[in-house]
Amino acid sequence: MAKKEKEVEEYLTHLYVHVNEIEHFVLFSGISIQQFIKYFSDLSALLLLKHRYEDASFNIHTQLEFVVQDQYARFLKDYAEHPTALCLLDFSDEKRLNMLSPQEQAELLYIAHKKEAFRLPFYHHLQNRFVYLTDEGQQITKVYFRDVEDINKLIASVFNQLISEKAKSTAFWRKKNNVVLPELSADKVEAYTDYYEDGVLMSLFKLDKTNYGLEIRSLPENIFPDEVLGDLNLHLDKPADLLIEI
Incomplete structure (x- = not known):
């Protein structure tokens, strides 16, 4: 049986990232x-x-x-x-x-x-x-970075903040809030930086009870960055290029 594709509602958040290494800036949507x-x-x-x-x-x-x-x-x-x-x-x-x-x-x-x-x-x-x-x-955000390492650390931080917020929102229903949260490392983000030069959609979802998944999809060059999140259904119809497990 074919694996059922996720609905848009099953994702926790989406982040568009397009890195321009020459001019030291990044375009974001979703931050x-x-x-x-x-x-x-x-x-x-x-x-x-x-x-x-x-x-x-x-x-x-x-x-x-x-x-x-x-x-x-x-x-x-x-x-x-x-x-x-x-x-x-x-x-x-x-x-x-x-x-x-x-x-x-x-x-x-x-x-x-x-x-x-x-x-x-x-x-x-x-x-x-x-x-x-x-x-x-905040449909499109442009950031010039002195140090490229801040790009990877920022991306990791954004998703880790969301994972932490998700955990806090469900903590009320737990008897003890002693769960160690999964964390996305900057090193793991850095391993896929080649994708970011052409523009990617990064989509966070709950993989199971304790872990999260981050799908990465390369996007066409002719898209408008500020329209990416408005066209999620169109982009999510395309299979993810890779999956990062958190």
Whole structure:
């Protein structure tokens, strides 16, 4: 008997990933700013190039606003209530903002306006690890990464966050919440990076009572990234290219 194909409702989540190694950016669909900042939550501060958050701090030198680590929760809560287009990047100390040249400040404004960079947007003074850009509905998110390892770690983190949330939602029905959760490693994600250069759909589902599966499907080059999640039925009709067991 042929194995029954899964229905869309059986999947827990989907993530589209398209890596551009030359220009150091990745296109995502299905990732949220909350998931992103949770992975980068150890960073000291975020420079807000495009936003509508009213409680940010103000830097006189750049005339730009920023939030520090203990403001992240409030910033994310406000964004959840009032979503808007976002452009932000990390930095370590406000003193470093004051070292930015007029040319560097102009480049930052260009990135926020055009959603692209005319050179790699990583600055010596800021030592930033990323530049994050997304639209109001977070249908498509573009992230420039200084270090390619952050790509794999972020992808793993997003799925591990979802597995943890799923476990918490069902913990009420257990007598004891002492189950060791399965975890996707960044090394396992890295093993399949060749697929990401052409664009892939990564789909998480429950494999059995204690384990999860992650299906990876290569997508056609002529698709529009912001339409991938709206066309799930079409993409899921195609058999998965590979399965990662978590």
